[in-house]
Amino acid sequence: MATEARDRIAARDRVEQRRRPAEVPSTVRDDSEDEMVVSFPEFVFKEFIAAVAMTAFLILVSVWLQAPLLGQANPGMTPNPSKAPWYFLGLQELLSRFPPLMAGVAFPTFVIVLMILVPFLDRNPSRRPSERKVAIILFALYTAIVVALVIIGTFFRGHEFVWDWGWVLGNPQTCGGSPC
Amino acid sequence: MEDSREMSRRSFLAITGWVGFSVASAIALYQSLKFIYPNATYEDPPAFKADAPTVYAVGSTTVLIDKRVVINHDPNGFYAISLICTHLGCTPRYFDDVTSDLVNAGTSISKDPDTGQQATKANAALPGFKCPCHGSRYFRDAINFFGPAPRPMDRVHLEVAPDGKLLIDRSVIVDRAFRLKV
Amino acid sequence: MTVIRAALDEMFAVIGQMVGSVFRHGLPLTDKIAARTALTNFFLHIHPVRVRRSWIRMSYTLCLGGLSFFLFIVLTVTGLFLMFYYVPSTSHAYQDMRDLQFVVTFGGVIRNMHRWAAHAMVITVWLHMARVFLTGSYKKPREFNWGVGTLLLLITLLLSFTGYLLPWDQLSIWAVTVGTNMAKYAPIAGPYTRYLLIGGRVVGDNALLRFYVLHVVGLPLAAFLLMVVHFWRVRKDGFSGGL
Numbered sequence: 001m002a003t004e005a006r007d008r009i010a011a012r013d014r015v016e017q018r019r020r021p022a023e024v025p026s027t028v029r030d031d032s033e034d035e036m037v038v039s040f041p042e043f044v045f046k047e048f049i050a051a052v053a054m055t056a057f058l059i060l061v062s063v064w065l066q067a068p069l070l071g072q073a074n075p076g077m078t079p080n081p082s083k084a085p086w087y088f089l090g091l092q093e094l095l096s097r098f099p100p101l102m103a104g105v106a107f108p109t110f111v112i113v114l115m116i117l118v119p120f121l122d123r124n125p126s127r128r129p130s131e132r133k134v135a136i137i138l139f140a141l142y143t144a145i146v147v148a149l150v151i152i153g154t155f156f157r158g159h160e161f162v163w164d165w166g167w168v169l170g171n172p173q174t175c176g177g178s179p180c
Numbered sequence: 181m182e183d184s185r186e187m188s189r190r191s192f193l194a195i196t197g198w199v200g201f202s203v204a205s206a207i208a209l210y211q212s213l214k215f216i217y218p219n220a221t222y223e224d225p226p227a228f229k230a231d232a233p234t235v236y237a238v239g240s241t242t243v244l245i246d247k248r249v250v251i252n253h254d255p256n257g258f259y260a261i262s263l264i265c266t267h268l269g270c271t272p273r274y275f276d277d278v279t280s281d282l283v284n285a286g287t288s289i290s291k292d293p294d295t296g297q298q299a300t301k302a303n304a305a306l307p308g309f310k311c312p313c314h315g316s317r318y319f320r321d322a323i324n325f326f327g328p329a330p331r332p333m334d335r336v337h338l339e340v341a342p343d344g345k346l347l348i349d350r351s352v353i354v355d356r357a358f359r360l361k362v
Numbered sequence: 363m364t365v366i367r368a369a370l371d372e373m374f375a376v377i378g379q380m381v382g383s384v385f386r387h388g389l390p391l392t393d394k395i396a397a398r399t400a401l402t403n404f405f406l407h408i409h410p411v412r413v414r415r416s417w418i419r420m421s422y423t424l425c426l427g428g429l430s431f432f433l434f435i436v437l438t439v440t441g442l443f444l445m446f447y448y449v450p451s452t453s454h455a456y457q458d459m460r461d462l463q464f465v466v467t468f469g470g471v472i473r474n475m476h477r478w479a480a481h482a483m484v485i486t487v488w489l490h491m492a493r494v495f496l497t498g499s500y501k502k503p504r505e506f507n508w509g510v511g512t513l514l515l516l517i518t519l520l521l522s523f524t525g526y527l528l529p530w531d532q533l534s535i536w537a538v539t540v541g542t543n544m545a546k547y548a549p550i551a552g553p554y555t556r557y558l559l560i561g562g563r564v565v566g567d568n569a570l571l572r573f574y575v576l577h578v579v580g581l582p583l584a585a586f587l588l589m590v591v592h593f594w595r596v597r598k599d600g601f602s603g604g605l
Contacts, residue, residue, distance in 0.1 A: 104544035
């Protein structure tokens with residue numbers, strides 16, 4: 001509405017006034033006693049070591065482990081079973097149990113929105129694990145469900161996505177009866 | 181007095197500016213969406229020709245896997261099924277028996293509404309389709325009876341072309357009563 | 363002799379000037395030199411010049427954010443290499459993958475690295491989020507950066523998903539058929555969204571091209587921008603430090 005400079009200055013002053021008894025948020029730890037070090041080379045060196053270790057690990061894995069490549073895409077032949085990438089298997093598991101509008105649209109949207117809102121929903125100012133039992137238990141529960149669904153999808157879903165204790169060992173994926 | 185008139189002119193310009201900006205943004209958004217929405221796709225055309233009707237015996241189920249279409253010939257006539265699972269679009273496969281494992285496990289299976297057949301302990305095996313993605317099952321006439329599929333597979337239009345062959349149009353969905361009599 | 367000596371001296375002086383123009387401050391033997399290097403170097407500028415020891419303790423950060431960023435770089439480089447041989451069309455894509463695996467020298471290793479680094483990145487980003495949650499680091503004043511991080515996790519998953527289609531094998535087409543059919547169930551806009559996403563009614567040439575463009579340009583660009591904001595805010599909102 002009012003875009004006059006003096007109005008804006010007045011508004012800013014009012015905000016400033018309100019903010020004056022500024023207190024440090026209790027979530028910020030008082031670390032003024034900690035030793036100061038230069039980030040270079042101290043910190044950079046740590047990162048460098050981590051990067052080198054990761055590179056070595058990736059090269060070793062890539063030399064020994066072939067990335068999967070099945071037969072050419074064929075719209076007429078769905079492999080049995082057909083699975084999403086592992087990080088989406090939880091979603092696929094839900095899709096096989098609940099209506100798609102709920103499992104495929106409503107549920108993921110809900111989780112993403114909830115995650116973004118976490119800092120505003122968690123009113124507890126403390127960062128000590130002993131004082132945040134509810135938050136940690138909820139997060140552990142969420143993680144446990146996700147991990148369990150991924151493991152189920154990867155190892156215990158056999159042909160036609162039916163539960164199978166020995167799928168990965170005994171019944172490999174087929175395309176119309178023959179290997180893919 | 182003069183001050184307030186000056187203010188209103190200012191805010192008028194500001195509002196005009198913001199309205200103009202919003203309209204221009206909306207047009208830009210519309211244009212972007214329209215641009216990436218293809219008007220023509222060079223996919224396999226939806227209509228294609230199969231064999232002459234006489235090739236398909238009464239009571240037969242023929243899967244044309246390249247076209248993802250099934251042609252059924254009932255005593256009442258012909259009808260075609262679009263072989264796309266209504267759950268998430270995988271291609272179901274035809275099996276002579278899609279019911280006996282369920283019957284033996286004690287799951288009750290509804291009666292096939294078109295053929296009137298019912299899978300019982302005595303007669304456990306009915307032909308149909310199984311989807312490999314999430315395990316939906318359909319009777320031979322595309323009615324779903326098990327798994328997450330929300331509705332039967334679509335039935336599509338078919339007619340006899342001037343050259344005497346069956347012409348199937350996958351873009352025209354017909355209702356369940358549709359039969360082509362030859 | 364003296365002429366040659368003088369010429370050599372001159373040459374060394376020029377080389378010294380060249381090196382000095384790139385590396386302004388020599389080896390970081392003292393804190394003062396190190397700090398000046400960090401202050402004037404563009405790439406080191408991503409860090410504050412001085413940090414408290416508790417902020418960078420490995421047992422606290424586990425270096426998961428840094429590793430995620432590093433994997434993003436690995437994926438950019440290996441992805442660039444793969445682009446030299448890959449054509450995003452249904453008639454070429456699969457053969458190009460076979461070529462990469464069996465014909466191109468080190469093609470298989472580069473492809474494997476791209477694949478496994480993508481899986482690793484999903485894991486490190488997820489673990490980074492878990493670490494930030496468990497240490498309560500998302501709390502005031504870092505609420506906004508947690509939101510940016512959530513979007514980065516989402517983009518990481520979308521990058522993996524779009525990349526999944528590109529080999530054009532049986533795994534690709536069906537994972538994407540199922541994934542994009544999920545969009546169809548969204549109320550009202552669902553069917554249009556799917557048509558827009560795959561550029562047609564079935565997963566074919568248009569879908570491959572669209573996913574390719576998103577995978578190699580659109581999403582990495584978005585990820586890069588969000589990462590810049592993410593790192594900037596880490597510095598501006600302060601490191602979360604120890605507990």
